[in-house]
Amino acid sequence: MSTPERLIESTQELLWERGYVGTSPKAIQQRAAAGQGSMYHHFKGKPDLALAAIRRSADERQALAEEQFSGAGTAVERVAAYLRRERDVLRGCPIGRLTQDPEVVADPTLRQPVADTFEHLTRRLTAVLTEGQALGQLDSELDPADTAATVVAVLQGGYVLARAADSVEPFRRATEGAIALLAARELR
């Protein structure tokens, strides 16, 4: 792999593990097995490299979610598949994590890919729910946009609870609770 590629991937990993504030250029260079000069040759500095890494992570995350959204099944089945997808729960969400970084939220350029990702996820989930209503699978009283936001929030909050407890159990409870609430609105 090329040096710029290794630098971007190493930065993605470190941003996930330690966030922007907790990630130093030195740590990035060591993980990428690249020298200082090399890093500063390919990127203007830490913010520039971080932007490339955040954009990459955001794109990957959106593509991953799309697999569940465009799959087979009813609306509730597809939402459940999304919530139950295999995840490394205790590592948390590489995108959601960045919302706790003061330097990321303070910089519109760094925050944009993060905002885009959640906007995209919520929009796709809204479409899935709306389609379910149109097909007569789901109670039409349900507000699709609000419910979509609830689903995305449960996922992000589930990570928080799991990391606090150092256990996946609260994550499982939170997501299963949400699936049950949603399933109760299915029409049959």
Add this chain to the structure above:
Amino acid sequence: MSTPERLIESTQELLWERGYVGTSPKAIQQRAAAGQGSMYHHFKGKPDLALAAIRRSADERQALAEEQFSGAGTAVERVAAYLRRERDVLRGCPIGRLTQDPEVVADPTLRQPVADTFEHLTRRLTAVLTEGQALGQLDSELDPADTAATVVAVLQGGYVLARAADSVEPFRRATEGAIALLAARELR
């Protein structure tokens, strides 16, 4: 206010704003208007002071939540009151925030108050929901523990979405979506 008190409160604020990794002893001293020697006289170092601040924040948070849980109204009303409580949404949760800090989750001593807080919140919400079922207000098919975890997760995830969007709107949608899903399970 005494110097130790000012140091603890300043640390609470900085941990909320910047997290453990992003908070330096120097920044704490400046905000508390205390000198270096003063800080190291009252506390062993950054971890010691952080522990005092995290414990304080955890206690405060649990007491705040109790106001809604022990209030009047049906189970759903009390859960809704908790989710709709006036909050400075864009600042996020001072406790949930810490779950994204590598040094906090890696240190059992620092993580404990965080774990305790979510465990306590979930337990209290479970009790509220169970009571609602016993009083015939709520569908007994509902799993109280799972649903309680869902509610806490929606709150934490709502903060994440709001900070990503730099807007309270996704938080409002997520919480209202959850309240609507829960309200559909009310018996009347």
Add this chain to the structure above:
DNA sequence: GTCTATAGTTAGATAGAC
């Protein structure tokens, strides 16, 4: 209890040789 001095380490980056 509080202050200043000191000190080793890391952060983040630039300069210039190769």
Add this chain to the structure above:
DNA sequence: GTCTATCTAACTATAGAC
């Protein structure tokens, strides 16, 4: 493109005077 040397500031803490 990559490497080493160099630099200023900040981080985290200790020592000892007052």
